[in-house]
Amino acid sequence: MGRIVVAFFLVALSSGLAHAGLPIVGRGDAMRLDPSGFTPQMKANYDIVRVRCVKCHTLERTIVAIKTGVAPISGQPFDRSATKAYGVKMLRKPDSNMSKAEVKAAVDLLNYLLIQAER
Amino acid sequence: MKSRTLLAVLTFAVALAPLLRPGTAHAIPAFARQHNTECSTCHTIYPELNEFGDAFLKNGYVYPGKPRAAEAPAEGAPAKPRSEGLWLAGIPEQIPISFTGTLNVTYDKDASDKDQLDLAARALRLQAGGAFREAAGFFVTYNLYSQGTQNGAVLTPNTNRPDIDELYALWRHALGTPVNFRIGRMEPKLSLWKRSDRLIPVPSFASTAYTVGRSQFSVDSRSDALEANAILGNRVFVAGGVVDRKGQNTKDGYGHISVKFGGTDLKGQEPELDLEQESVWDYLSLTLGGFYYVGRDADIAGLNGIGQNGNRFYRAGTEADLIYKRLRLKGSGVFGADRNPDFTPVRPAADNETHAFAFEGEYLFGAPVNFAAVLRYELQDDAVGVTRRYIPAIVYAPLQNVRTSLQYNYEVTPERRNRITLASLSFSF
Numbered sequence: 001m002g003r004i005v006v007a008f009f010l011v012a013l014s015s016g017l018a019h020a021g022l023p024i025v026g027r028g029d030a031m032r033l034d035p036s037g038f039t040p041q042m043k044a045n046y047d048i049v050r051v052r053c054v055k056c057h058t059l060e061r062t063i064v065a066i067k068t069g070v071a072p073i074s075g076q077p078f079d080r081s082a083t084k085a086y087g088v089k090m091l092r093k094p095d096s097n098m099s100k101a102e103v104k105a106a107v108d109l110l111n112y113l114l115i116q117a118e119r
Numbered sequence: 120m121k122s123r124t125l126l127a128v129l130t131f132a133v134a135l136a137p138l139l140r141p142g143t144a145h146a147i148p149a150f151a152r153q154h155n156t157e158c159s160t161c162h163t164i165y166p167e168l169n170e171f172g173d174a175f176l177k178n179g180y181v182y183p184g185k186p187r188a189a190e191a192p193a194e195g196a197p198a199k200p201r202s203e204g205l206w207l208a209g210i211p212e213q214i215p216i217s218f219t220g221t222l223n224v225t226y227d228k229d230a231s232d233k234d235q236l237d238l239a240a241r242a243l244r245l246q247a248g249g250a251f252r253e254a255a256g257f258f259v260t261y262n263l264y265s266q267g268t269q270n271g272a273v274l275t276p277n278t279n280r281p282d283i284d285e286l287y288a289l290w291r292h293a294l295g296t297p298v299n300f301r302i303g304r305m306e307p308k309l310s311l312w313k314r315s316d317r318l319i320p321v322p323s324f325a326s327t328a329y330t331v332g333r334s335q336f337s338v339d340s341r342s343d344a345l346e347a348n349a350i351l352g353n354r355v356f357v358a359g360g361v362v363d364r365k366g367q368n369t370k371d372g373y374g375h376i377s378v379k380f381g382g383t384d385l386k387g388q389e390p391e392l393d394l395e396q397e398s399v400w401d402y403l404s405l406t407l408g409g410f411y412y413v414g415r416d417a418d419i420a421g422l423n424g425i426g427q428n429g430n431r432f433y434r435a436g437t438e439a440d441l442i443y444k445r446l447r448l449k450g451s452g453v454f455g456a457d458r459n460p461d462f463t464p465v466r467p468a469a470d471n472e473t474h475a476f477a478f479e480g481e482y483l484f485g486a487p488v489n490f491a492a493v494l495r496y497e498l499q500d501d502a503v504g505v506t507r508r509y510i511p512a513i514v515y516a517p518l519q520n521v522r523t524s525l526q527y528n529y530e531v532t533p534e535r536r537n538r539i540t541l542a543s544l545s546f547s548f
């Protein structure tokens with residue numbers, strides 16, 4: 001009985017394991033970041049990302065790219081040089097309806113998170 | 120005992136939970152499944168391609184990016200769950216097949232058969248396509264069933280007539296060069312847009328769909344062809360090929376060139392922008408294209424399929440595609456001449472000269488995009504006389520793989536005026 005209980009808790013813990021450098025909350029489609037430790041500017045940027053970006057895709061896609069350093073769909077490296085290209089892509093995509101200032105805020109946040117993830 | 124069983128089931132359920140969770144709503148035709156991405160990656164509202172989708176097509180169905188990036192994950196990244204054996208064999212992990220069903224309702228107050236409201240127009244089409252380890256690829260469209268489909272501006276009742284619409288193989292970057300080869304049944308690369316690359320696919324642009332006399336040739340017709348094409352300098356696309364036409368020895372020939380200014384380049388790379396300053400050029404892209412086709416067809420009825428009373432013809436066209444944010448403008452003009460389009464034993468004294476123009480404006484709404492307003496004007500001047508068409512339409516996509524449209528085709532021909540309202544529902548899976 002005791003072994004089953006231990007196994008249960010181990011499995012439950014492992015399914016929600018987060019990346020050490022990123023304040024990840026939840027998992028799957030509900031995956032989010034906890035911005036409480038962000039700088040005020042990055043908190044404001046995160047407010048833009050969590051509203052704008054999720055109109056078309058989950059935050060999980062973005063967080064996985066930051067965690068692994070690889071864009072999950074294209075398989076291309078997701079580093080500081082790639083974040084601007086993705087920002088430009090979203091700026092020019094009619095679906096996003098994002099202004100240049102919003103895209104810049106998102107790119108700044110991604111670069112900030114990439115640094116956080118490396119720690 | 121019961122508690123042990125309960126805990127065991129609970130443990131098993133928690134372990135499986137990550138596998139069972141529902142994902143985001145993805146459209147699922149072949150390419151979306153293959154790349155685990157949504158329709159809007161390549162389409163505005165399907166089947167119309169956006170800039171990235173056009174790059175995907177021109178790159179032989181390989182996800183634009185660094186060479187082999189889609190196959191080999193970057194260093195340090197978790198390996199993709201895939202079968203090495205299948206990869207070595209070049210076999211896609213999933214069978215790249217999808218289907219598109221279309222249901223049409225037409226209303227024609229002046230229908231010659233008195234059937235003003237026609238619900239009996241439907242089609243089911245199979246599509247397959249993909250790349251084999253970025254070295255080769257293929258594309259297939261097979262009409263499984265169609266009835267009452269619209270051909271040009273005219274509803275042509277035809278009952279179940281399955282046929283291969285497209286079936287071609289391609290060799291990417293042959294011998295390490297930028298040149299790709301396509302061989303098989305295909306739409307030769309002439310126009311900037313494939314026949315299906317529109318928000319309202321029927322009717323096709325008059326400039327690419329018109330035929331003359333009894334000749335079946337149109338710019339967008341499927342043909343048995345061998346084509347070479349290449350992206351040059353990321354912004355220029357060239358294509359040329361030969362077409363084998365039934366009942367004769369001589370081959371048709373064609374060429375295409377297009378240049379893209381601004382926007383995503385033809386390899387899917389985004390332009391360098393300054394995120395600090397606004398500029399109208401950041402959102403603007405203009406593609407200009409031109410093509411020439413010269414060929415010969417003939418009457419192959421009877422005489423064991425040997426062509427007789429041949430018709431030499433040519434078509435020359437120029438096109439433009441302008442995108443600015445949510446606005447898109449397309450223009451297409453084609454000139455041509457046919458020597459003997461009715462295949463008469465005595466050739467006419469003069470060539471039958473024709474020209475056609477099509478202009479279309481569209482505006483996208485929604486974030487994500489799910490609604491579009493379209494307005495098209497067409498002018499076609501052929502042996503029959505001048506025909507004009509005015510086609511306003513609206514398109515709504517409640518899901519990325521479900522599309523509805525409502526269009527009004529107002530056509531003025533030398534003989535009559537046609538007013539046809541067409542409502543269409545199509546879905547891909």
